[in-house]
Amino acid sequence: MTDSTSAIDRRLAPFHQFGVNLGLERIQTLLAALGSPHRSVPIIHVAGTNGKGSVCAYLSSILRDAGYRVGRYTSPHLVDWNERICIDNAPISTEDALSVIDRAIAAIDPNLPIPTQFEIVTAAMWLYFAESQVDIAVIEVGLGGRLDATNVCDRPLATVITSIAYEHWQQLGDTIAKIAGEKAGILKLGCPAIIGTLPPAAMSVVAARVDALNCPVIWVKPAVPSQAPQNGSKVASGSDFLPWVESAGVCYPLALLGEMQLTNSAIAVATIQILRQTGWQISDIAIGAGMAGTRWLGRIQWTKWQAHHLLIDGAHNPAAAIALRQYVDTLDRPISWTIGMLTTKAHQEIFQALLRPGDRLYLVPVPDHSSADLDLLADLARSVCPVLKSIETYPDLGTGLAAATTAVETHQPVLCGSLYLLGYFLKLEQSDNLG
Secondary structure (H helix, E strand, C coil), rough: CCCCHHHHHHHHHHHHHCCCCCCCCCHHHHHHHHCCCHHHCCCEEEECCCCHHHHHHHHHHHHCCCCCEEEECCCCCCCCCCHHHEEEEEEEHHHHHHHHHHHCCCHHCCCCCCCCCCHHHHHHHHHHHHHHHCCEEEEEEECHHHHCCCCCCCCCCCCEEECCCCCCHHHHHCCCHHHHHHHHHHHCCCEEEEECCCCCHHHHHHHHHHHHHHCCCCECCCCCEEEECHHHHHHHCCCCCCEEEECCCEEEEEECCCHHHHHHHHHHHHHHHHHHHCCCCCCHHHHHHHCEEEEEEEEEEEECCCCCCEEEECCCCCCCCCHHHHHHHHCCCCEEEEEEEEECCCCCHHHHHHCCCEEEEEECCCCCCCCCCHHHHHHHHHHCCCCCEEEEECCHHHHHHHHHHHCCCCEEEECCCHHHHHHHHHHHHHHHCCC
């Protein structure tokens, strides 16, 4: 654990007990006590099952390259709390984070229901962005949408729903339609909506909500491959080796990997087009440079571990696992999976998406979280894919990865299954303690 994460964790620790408790009353009361800082921050609000973080990363990068001062709020963090609150892609300093968190805590009325940890951090974010006078903030929904603590702005510049799949059913409902209803809760009367590819059950719910609120809407289609323009080097420095795509008449390079980025990037471009229509000055050159410069940690990302090329990704729900499998299929090699999952995840569906005959599976715990039982996961994996080359369990990530890379000549090592597991890996990688 880094010093910054440790310091912020200590400050927030008393509020961890309140867990996930969706609702807007506590955050609205807290923000009112702080002078309603959220009312002075123009926002783009982004919900969805997968793709939220990538879309937020694209948007903040493009807007920064267009010359605007851009706030970005995302969750969860992988390494440091500071990652969640950024201005111009630079994480908040620990000193500033502790300052705004302390002010949010001081504003709590002890005679009223106590805010959750996420609500306190969200209130601190609004304070920081308002006082830093950002031109615009890109705000990712924490969970769901309708009752999420970020859903307190009446007039966002645009609302985005990236995707909808079956996840967090414990809080959002046990059908795709119910989950869609919660995510569509970020849509506002007359505010533009940008919607990604949705399953039919979700599409009907979101479309009905769009109609009821009279939202101008863009139903986004994935970007398509394109040739780099002749002046491509001027459009996006460093984009020489990136694939180029086209969406809504704009050509741009793609820095993030995976087929789903065709949709995620197109969603970002459609959102930028909405801003352009209302007077925001964002050139095609800024779009190209912003896309080329986009970075998003831990999502289909190549890294090095003990001199081996290692692919890491969250793949923490079935839709994300399908996207990862689509990418690794392009590698044309069997996979050595190092996987850890939380108890609350759809284990069978994730295994069905990922595992193929000849793959190897190395199961590890997710440290400091409710980790699924490894022996039960091993039994489940055998039933899902009986022709795996091997299935083994390990007591910690380091030994699991060491085993997974023994067959590196024939199998490609991939670490996935939980964003918390990736965060743990990245922390250890930074401190050179892994293995």
